[in-house]
Amino acid sequence: MNNPWQRRRSVLNHDWLKNGYMKGVDAFVSRLGRQSPVQLRIQEFLISDFPVWRRRQPKLQALLADAVDALSPRSLFDLPPLSLCGPETLAWLPNLAHSLWLARYPIKEQVENSQRALKRADAAYNHIVKGLNGSTASTDPTRLRECEPLFREFSKALHALSAAISALPKKVMVV
Amino acid sequence: MLTIAIFDHDTGAELGDLVKNFPPELDGFSIFRQTRRKDEKSVPDHLKDHDIVIGHFLSDANWENLVRKSKGGQKLRIRTSTCGRSGEKHTVTALGVVVLNLCPKHDDLTPADWEGIIVALVKNGVAKGIAEGTVPPALAKYFADRQHDVLPSLAVLCQGYLIAHISPKDTPDGGGVWYGGSSAVKDAVQKMGWPDPSGEDRQLLIEQGKMAASNRAEPRELVRNPAGEYWKPLAGLVDLEGQISREWDSEAVSEDVKWLLTRIAENESIDAPERVAQVYLDLREKLS
Numbered sequence: 493m494n495n496p497w498q499r500r501r502s503v504l505n506h507d508w509l510k511n512g513y514m515k516g517v518d519a520f521v522s523r524l525g526r527q528s529p530v531q532l533r534i535q536e537f538l539i540s541d542f543p544v545w546r547r548r549q550p551k552l553q554a555l556l557a558d559a560v561d562a563l564s565p566r567s568l569f570d571l572p573p574l575s576l577c578g579p580e581t582l583a584w585l586p587n588l589a590h591s592l593w594l595a596r597y598p599i600k601e602q603v604e605n606s607q608r609a610l611k612r613a614d615a616a617y618n619h620i621v622k623g624l625n626g627s628t629a630s631t632d633p634t635r636l637r638e639c640e641p642l643f644r645e646f647s648k649a650l651h652a653l654s655a656a657i658s659a660l661p662k663k664v665m666v667v
Numbered sequence: 668m669l670t671i672a673i674f675d676h677d678t679g680a681e682l683g684d685l686v687k688n689f690p691p692e693l694d695g696f697s698i699f700r701q702t703r704r705k706d707e708k709s710v711p712d713h714l715k716d717h718d719i720v721i722g723h724f725l726s727d728a729n730w731e732n733l734v735r736k737s738k739g740g741q742k743l744r745i746r747t748s749t750c751g752r753s754g755e756k757h758t759v760t761a762l763g764v765v766v767l768n769l770c771p772k773h774d775d776l777t778p779a780d781w782e783g784i785i786v787a788l789v790k791n792g793v794a795k796g797i798a799e800g801t802v803p804p805a806l807a808k809y810f811a812d813r814q815h816d817v818l819p820s821l822a823v824l825c826q827g828y829l830i831a832h833i834s835p836k837d838t839p840d841g842g843g844v845w846y847g848g849s850s851a852v853k854d855a856v857q858k859m860g861w862p863d864p865s866g867e868d869r870q871l872l873i874e875q876g877k878m879a880a881s882n883r884a885e886p887r888e889l890v891r892n893p894a895g896e897y898w899k900p901l902a903g904l905v906d907l908e909g910q911i912s913r914e915w916d917s918e919a920v921s922e923d924v925k926w927l928l929t930r931i932a933e934n935e936s937i938d939a940p941e942r943v944a945q946v947y948l949d950l951r952e953k954l955s
Contacts, residue, residue, distance in 0.1 A: 502750060506748075506749070506750055507725065511676075511725045565819070565823055568819060568820060568823060572816075572900070573816070573817065573820050573900035573901055573903070573904060574820045574823065574824075574900055575900075576899065576900035576903065577896070577897075577899075577900055578896035578899065580889055580896060581827070581889070581896060581897055584827075585823070585824075585827040588826070588827060588830060589823045589826060589827070591860075592826060592830075592859050592860040592861060593860070594860075595860030595861070596859065596860040658750070662750070662751070664819065665954075665955070666819040666822045666823055666954060667822050667858075667859070667947070667950055667951040667954045667955050
């Protein structure tokens with residue numbers, strides 16, 4: 493957990509997405525399915541919680557963009573003892589270790605899979621906003637009921653995204 | 668009779684893995700389980716009174732609050748997580764409460780694991796010893812923070828060493844690698860990813876291998892020559908062998924690893940690819 497990228501992943505995926513945002517979305521979806529949902533809670537979620545996705549999505553995107561570099565054995569050359577290698581070694585060994593690692597593990601596929609899952613979640617979010625006529629503050633019961641399948645789709649996409657990010661390696665795999 | 672409380676915030680519709688994987692009963696203990704709590708807004712206050720609390724908490728503040736309120740007797744608090752808590756420090760509070768962090772993911776533990784952990788921890792001084800840095804071998808996989816600083820570096824240097832010994836005229840596109848008659852070398856280079864016939868970056872890898880194995884007397888000479896720079900990052904470490912032994916945990920370091928460390932420390936020529944290959948294979952088993 494000392495690796496800064498692992499810490500970022502833990503805060504974004506485990507703490508925020510899995511144990512915070514997703515639970516909020518799931519609770520909202522189940523509330524929508526009730527006969528007479530509490531309007532105040534519905535409103536609270538739509539105004540305060542739901543739009544947080546907009547702020548966090550770029551952070552998730554950046555996390556995934558940094559994943560390959562952060563998880564590669566090449567990153568070991570930034571720290572002692574390998575940072576003490578001389579220029580003759582640094583000319584070839586970091587890139588060789590990186591390429592061997594890519595050959596051993598389907599890391600690129602895993603990251604691309606996570607990025608696709610993020611795109612799907614973002615698209616699902618945008619469908620909801622469009623469905624609510626561009627405003628996440630809309631609490632019109634009829635419109636909300638119409639959007640229920642979209643919220644379910646969003647929830648499903650978030651679960652897939654969280655699982656994909658969790659599946660990325662927990663440490664730099666050197667062998 | 669000691670009491671154990673298990674609290675898992677992450678239960679949803681089903682029992683959380685922490686609760687599910689804990690033994691239904693343990694001789695000499697009374698077990699309390701807090702289940703089906705979807706959040707931590709209402710962490711039960713009585714948790715603080717139990718002798719042992721094993722908790723999967725989302726909120727640091729709630730956990731710290733529980734630890735702060737715990738007092739009297741030999742209280743033990745073990746915090747767990749679905750992604751493991753490796754890297755978090757064990758402590759003993761001013762009131763003598765021992766706080767441990769479970770390194771592996773709690774989903775990976777079986778009831779037998781938990782039984783072994785609890786029985787070992789309640790022995791006099793064991794839990795406090797862990798918090799102060801002495802982890803018994805039997806509990807190392809649960810509470811020893813496996814910071815591998817040198818082993819991964821050694822593995823990377825071994826990879827470079829072995830690839831540098833691939834003959835430039837005998838690259839995979841020409842029909843193979845230099846095995847030196849050693850099955851260990853063949854095994855090691857294949858396991859390290861060379862040459863993955865289906866790998867997207869295969870050609871790049873081959874080019875890098877050619878560069879590493881170039882006839883310009885380097886880097887093959889570089890990786891063999893102790894006076895050169897290649898092994899210097901490790902040769903310069905204080906107590907290299909001791910550091911490796913600590914990272915290797917309780918088991919004995921293999922003879923091949925000892926041989927390589929001695930060569931590095933004493934600036935001797937490292938001219939036995941088959942032994943370096945065996946070191947790599949040993950490291951692979953240890954680190955994977």
